[in-house]
Amino acid sequence: MSVFALASLLNYLDRQLLTSLAPAIVSDLHIDLVQFGWILSVHSLPYALAAPFFGVLMDRIGLNAVISAAVGVWSLAGAATGFSRGVGGLVACRVVLGAAESAGIPGAAKAGGMYLPPEERAVGSAVSQVGLSVGNVLAILLGTPLALKFGWRYPFVATGLAGLLWIPLWLAVSRRIQPAYENRAAKFTMWWDSRLFALIAANVLWMGLYSLWSSWTPLYLTGVWKLTLKQSQWYSWIVPIAANLGAFGGGWLAMRALRKGRDPVKSRVRVILISAAGVLATLLLPLAPNVGWAIAVVSVSSFWVLAGSVNIYVIPVDLFGAERAGFAISALVFAYGLLQTVISPVIGSFAKAGQWGTIVWALSLTPLVAWGLLRVTLRVRD
Secondary structure (H helix, E strand, O other), X not given: OHHHHHHHHHHHHHHHHHHHOHHHHHHHHOOOHHHHHHHHHHHHHHHHHHHHHHHHHHHHHOHHHHHHHHHHHXXXXXXXXXXXXXXXXXXXXXXXXXXXXXXXXXXXXXHHHHHOOHHHHHHHHHHHHXXXXXXXXXXXXXXXXXXXXXXXXXXXXHHHHHHOOHHHHHHHHHXXXXXXXXXXXXXXXXOOOHHHHXXXXXXXXXXXXXHHHHHHHHHHHHHHOOOOHHHHHHHHOHHXXXXXXXXXXXXXXXXXXXXXXXXXXXXXXXXXXXXXXXXXXXXXXXXXXXXXXXXXXXXXXXXXXXXXXXXXXXXXXXXXXXXXXXXXXXXXXXXXXXXXXXXXXXXXXXXXXXXXXXXXXXXXHHHHHHHHHHHHHOOOOO
């Protein structure tokens, strides 16, 4: 799973460079915040639509071939972003990047189902989340200085090409370690399973704050607190670190319960409730007296969002098994991609109007609704 964490790092590094360097890109290409929201959407829509395709391929023909091809394509698309000379080129690169990157999370989940026992799968998801968080941090801490020195295009080219080195590494490691589960062609009896639809809806309700903090934190800091791009770098890196700690916290809580012999799904739904309660701390953000307190609230918010998320993304493996994990998780990725497609322009509109408080209030309450939906649909009782 550590090698897949590296793939997740590359996935998120290529993706998050756009948001971490957003102030410079917006200025250079003369893009307003509503247009920037639509640019995020053109990444998210193909991300959503391609995810089920990759999930089915992984379950049908195997993990290695599909994930290797996907990493190769998204790395080249990331590098090509650095050669964009206008909004059209930028959009084209984001479309290809989004489609290929949708294989990342289903691939990591399938690997977890193949190599890890049930009690360790949420922690395995957290390990994969390390890659996402570190990729986010590197996009800020490395991408910003490189952009300030060489221009915003250089980091895209460098990180995109670095991604191509992961493919031979994974193929070498996977040949040496035999999975506990051997891939077989899956029978997709869950197409119309109400539990899968409940998980899709819950993921949409849960991931709004994740979309906000992962894509808009630099613009929040420069817009609300009037920081420069360099100043925003001093604070932005804290948020993905907090998210990463939350992922491990949520994974640890679930693992602790499962090792006591408790039901996996019931235990994960309980952790989701705890996380939804923790997310309510986000409501304090409009009251923050300074940027330090603001970033502390955002960090607490990110912690609990990821604590719940890693469990939501493991429940399909508990319910449907490792052999169908690719498609089951890709359904959640599809839902998240659609969410970002819709929500990004909406956030952009509110942000342009300076109504960040409205966004925060709206997105802080939906995780409790997500928990309630899972509790009823999965028939979880205390």
